[in-house]
Amino acid sequence: MDRRNFLHSSSLMAASVAFSPLSIPLSPKKDKLGVALVGLGYYSTDLLAPALQQTKNCYLAGIVTGTPSKAEQWTKKYNIPAKNVYNYQNFDQIANNPDIDVVYVVLPPSMHREYVIRAAKAGKHVWVEKPMAMTERECQDMIDACRSNKRSLAVGYRLHHDPNTQEYVKMLRDGAIGKIQMVNCSAGYFDARTTHWKQKKELGGGVMYDMGVYVLQGARLATGEEPISVTAQQFTNRPDIYKNGLDETTMAQLVFPSGARAAVQTSFGMNMNNLHVVGNKGSLRIEPYSAYSGVKGVGPGGKVIDHPYEVPRQQAMQMDDDAAAIMASKPMLVPGEEGLRDIRIVEAIYKAAQSGKTVTL
Numbered sequence: 001m002d003r004r005n006f007l008h009s010s011s012l013m014a015a016s017v018a019f020s021p022l023s024i025p026l027s028p029k030k031d032k033l034g035v036a037l038v039g040l041g042y043y044s045t046d047l048l049a050p051a052l053q054q055t056k057n058c059y060l061a062g063i064v065t066g067t068p069s070k071a072e073q074w075t076k077k078y079n080i081p082a083k084n085v086y087n088y089q090n091f092d093q094i095a096n097n098p099d100i101d102v103v104y105v106v107l108p109p110s111m112h113r114e115y116v117i118r119a120a121k122a123g124k125h126v127w128v129e130k131p132m133a134m135t136e137r138e139c140q141d142m143i144d145a146c147r148s149n150k151r152s153l154a155v156g157y158r159l160h161h162d163p164n165t166q167e168y169v170k171m172l173r174d175g176a177i178g179k180i181q182m183v184n185c186s187a188g189y190f191d192a193r194t195t196h197w198k199q200k201k202e203l204g205g206g207v208m209y210d211m212g213v214y215v216l217q218g219a220r221l222a223t224g225e226e227p228i229s230v231t232a233q234q235f236t237n238r239p240d241i242y243k244n245g246l247d248e249t250t251m252a253q254l255v256f257p258s259g260a261r262a263a264v265q266t267s268f269g270m271n272m273n274n275l276h277v278v279g280n281k282g283s284l285r286i287e288p289y290s291a292y293s294g295v296k297g298v299g300p301g302g303k304v305i306d307h308p309y310e311v312p313r314q315q316a317m318q319m320d321d322d323a324a325a326i327m328a329s330k331p332m333l334v335p336g337e338e339g340l341r342d343i344r345i346v347e348a349i350y351k352a353a354q355s356g357k358t359v360t361l
């Protein structure tokens, strides 16, 4: 089965179909979509722009930046015409630019809602980086804006587009380890920064929003269910930086309707990256679980899960899948509703950690 057919038959796709509005066809019809990156920080510079040099269904057509020197460098490096360069003030004029089909919001999370809504109102399809936004309400506003403007909305969950992730999810759904009973997922790295937005609560900082969405994805993809309750604990070894509700390390325990349980850990103070799923007939281990350079694992009976690729192939696969879906007026593999489900759980986890009580969902 080729990759595209597999995508369409996978349970990831099935989960998305129920929620995603079909976008209206592009006119005139194109065979390659123009993407404008909003926010030219680390992820746009090191991963997305290089990936857009590899993509077949989309290309880097424009940029939105508040820094004139970056505009100059990027236009030269990527041969972007001056008419496709915007700043945060004149961004809404992108509505009049037929070169730009998709706006990809790669800003700090507190800014996602505003730019997704402005892009949808400008008539553009929208991709938004994780975490989708700060609250479930904000996520819903973004979904509503795209729906009412008949535009597609996808969240930049690159792992859903990774063939290794797709393989282990299919194995689990096919019953390879039986009924899922216990999941453990960890994702963290040591972040030495102290004044970045990741260390500022008001800009969307805190690890549960950042790496935390990956461990929730691990638990949700492994079980195929939504949690019904959570408990959580938070701690820090750097209280001078991580204070006033800004978390360095969060641990949470999730209970699922089937009775399956998940323990998840996420941190800006420790390097960790793995998923362990235990069923009544066997187990599966994925490590690394969310690396750019490739997800790898071992399933039951020693079955190796390892479809290799190089950085930034994962990001290219994500954008190619999403561009192809837009051009075919098909649902997004990871629609806004999927990002919202995680943010709903993130909010419950913060509440559980602060109160010390179980929070039901």
Ligand code: NAD
Pocket: 039, 040, 041, 042, 043, 044, 066, 106, 107, 108, 109, 129, 130, 131, 156, 157, 158, 197, 203, 210
């Ligand atoms: P970054 O700090 O390197 O870049 C942020 C960009 O936003 C910068 O260009 C900055 O100038 C701009 N910006 C505009 N207004 C700002 C403001 N008020 N404060 C701070 N910056 C402002 O961050 P990043 O690591 O590129 O992350 C951007 C987004 O991408 C986040 O949502 C992040 O979670 C996401 N991300 C996703 C992945 C992934 O694997 N999917 C990896 C890294 C980052």
